[in-house]
Amino acid sequence: MLEIIYQDEWIVAVNKPANMLVHRSWLARHETQFVMQTLRDQIGQHVFTVHRLDRPTSGVLVFGLSSEAGRELSQLFEHHKMSKTYHAIVRGWLQGEGVVDYPLQEEHDKIADKFATSEPVSQSAITEYKTLAQVEMPYPVGRYESCRYSWVELHPKTGRKHQLRRHMSHLRHPIIGDTAHGDLKQNRGAAEHFGCQRLMLHALKLSFIHPFTQQLISLEAGVDETWREMQRQFGWTR
Template sequence: MQTQLDLNAFKILYQDEHIVAIHKPAGLLVHRSSIDKYETQFAVQITRDLIGQPVFPIHRLDKATSGLLLFALDSNSARLLGEQFSQHSITKTYLALCRGWTNPTGLIDHPLKYQKDKIADKYKQDQSLPQSAETFYETLAHTTVDHSIGQFDQQRYSLVELKPTTGRKHQIRRHMNHISHPIIGDVKYGDRHHNHFFNDWLGQHRLYLAATSLRFNHPVSGKEMSIHAPLEHSFLTALNALNLMHAIPESSHDSNVKPN
C-alpha cells in the first residue's frame, strides 16, 4: 500500500541567499529514482519551481518519512554543508511512534550492513562489512490502546525522539526494529499487524517517522542555525487519537489539530 501524499503539507520553512529548508510530506520522493520510476513529483523539482532557481540536495529523507529537508542554492554552499553531514557535525532530530514501551533513554550502537543505492552509489563497489551506526533516543511518552492483537487485549506504544549520529540508509527504522520497537507504518522493517490496525483505525496509511529539526553552521556566515519543522497533519492525527499531543515539542504542533 502506498503512503498517502498530501502536497498541501509542502512548505518553505526557511530561505536566504544560500540555503532553503522545506517540509517534505510523507510519500514524496526527494528526487527521481529508478525504484519508483512512475513517480512524477519530487521535492527537488517542486522546490526549484516554487523559488524560481536550482537547488542542490544536501541529504535525503526516505520517501515515506516526512519533515525537514535542507537544500543549498549554490555549489559552494552545497559542498560546505555536505562536509558537515559527512563529518557528522550536524544534529538531526526525529520523532517516531513505535510498538511497545521503550526505555526512558538509550543508545543503539549496532552496525548495519551496507545497502547500495541504485542512483547515488551507481559507481561504487559493494561493501560487505557492516558500517558503524549509532542512534540516541529518548522516550517522550508511553500509551496503551484497548485493541486485541494476538494474545494481548491491550497494545502498547511509545513516542520517541531520536538523534542519529551517523547517516546509514534506513538507519532509524532498522535500529528501532533491532531493539524490537519497530516504527508504526514501516512496511519493510515493521510489524504488519500493528500497521494494519493503524490503517483500519485511523483510515490513513503512513510511516510514523518525521524529521523535526536540524542544527548546523550556516555555510557562509558560520552562524549556528536551528531549524524546526512541525509534524504533518496525518502524524498529529495519530498522536491525537493516542492522547499523546501533550508530549510533543511545541514546535511540532499544528493548530488544526487539538488534543483530546
Template sequence: MPPLRIVYQDEYLVAVHKPSGLLVHRTALARGETEFLLQQLRDQLQRRVYPMHRLDRPTSGLIVFGLTPEVARALSESFTERQVEKRYLAVVRGMAPEQDRLDYPLREEDGSRPKAQMPPMPAMTDIRRLDSVELPVRVDRYPQARYSLVEARPLTGRRHQIRRHLSQRGYPVIGDAKHGKGNHNRFFAEQLKAPRLLLAATGLAFDHPVLAKRVMLSCALDDTMTQLFQHFGWAGHLPLDSVRTPPFEPPKVLSSASAI
C-alpha cells in the first residue's frame, strides 16, 4: 500500500488525501475489511490520530485528523456548527444547471432503522456547472451522451448528501451504484477506465482550533479522475495540492460610538 499523500500537517492536525474505496475506520457495516485510513495514517506517522469528520468509502479527497483528542473535538464542533467550508468536484450525467441551490430535506441512512421511519432533516447544497462534454455515443435512449463537471458546496452534513441531492435533481454522479444509473456507470468503467464514484473532496477552509489563522486547503485528484478530466478537455479545472493560511480575523464588534 503506497503512503498516504499528506496535504497539510502541523503539531496539532494533519490533512491527507483519502483514496476512493478506502474506509476511514472500522464499521459494523463492512465486516471483514482489513484496510482503514485511520490505521494507515497512524502507522505512517507513528502516532495516534483522531477523526473529526467523514468521507463516504467511494469518495476520495481531503480529510482532516486531529493529533490530540482536544484538537479533534474542537474542530469536530466546527464541522457540526457548519463553520467549515467544503468544496467537491463531481462528474454527473446530463447538462447540469449553471448554478442552483438544492434544498431537499433528507432522511438519515444510518441503517439503525428503516429510512421511512427516520424524520426528514434540512439539507442544502450549492452547485455550479464548471464545464460539460457531449459524446457521440448512445449510452441511454439518446444518440449522444452529455456529462457535466459540477462544483458542489454542501451547507449541511447529511449522509450521502451530495449524491442524493444531485440524483434528486436529475443529475446523478457517475459511478454511484446506489443513487446513479447503471448503464452510464458501466460506460465509464468499461470505455473510459473510470470504474469509481466520480466525486472528490477537493477543498476545505476552517479556522485553526489552536493557531490564530484560517487554513485553506486544496487537494489534487487521483489518477483516474485526472486522466478523465484531461480526456474531456477539463484540465483547466484540475485542482492542485495547496495550503493558504491567511491570518484569522475575528468578527469586528462595533462600539456604540462607532455605530452612530
C-alpha cells in the first residue's frame, strides 16, 4: 500500500519508497512491484506519469489522473515551474550554503543506450545547497578513525540525469548509499554501523501552481525508518 499524500480530481501524489521502480522496464524484468501499477490498483483508475525519481530515491512523486492532466503537469516540469526540495546525507562536513554550477555530460545507460552513435554532450546543470546539520561519529571507516556526515538541503534548478548525486560527488561530498557516484567504503561503514541499506536522498517537497485551479500546491513527504534511525543516532532533531 502506497502512502497517498495528495489527491483531487486531476492529480494524485504519493510518497515513493526507496528502491521501488516508477514503472515497468525491460531493464528490470525480474521486478514485480512498480509504483505506477500499484497506485493504479490502489485507487482503481489509470494514472499518467509526468516525472520520475531514480529507483533508489524516495519522496514526492506526482501523477496525472487523465492524459490532459498529465500533459499539463509535464509542461510545468519541462519549463522548470516546479520548485523541488531534496534532503540528503553526505560524506564529510559540507560547510554553509552555495550553488553548484557545473555542467554534466549526458549519461548513456550501458544497456539501453549501448547502440547509441552520438557522443554524449555537456549540459548546463545548477544545484543550490544548504547544510542543515553535521556530526562526527567514533567509528573507523577506511583509513580514518571516525566518520563525518552532513545533512544537506538541495534545490535542483535543472533536471539532468543523476544531477544531485553527481553534483555532490563533484563537491567531494557524495551522498551516502550512492553505489554509482559515491564512496564505497563510506557506504559499507554506514551499513555496518547505522543499518543504512539505501541511497540517502529524499524528495522532500514539491511546490507548483495547480494547472486547473491556479492555487499554490505544496506537497511534502515524510522520511522512512532508515532516515529516522540515522537522524536519531546522529542527534539531528530539527
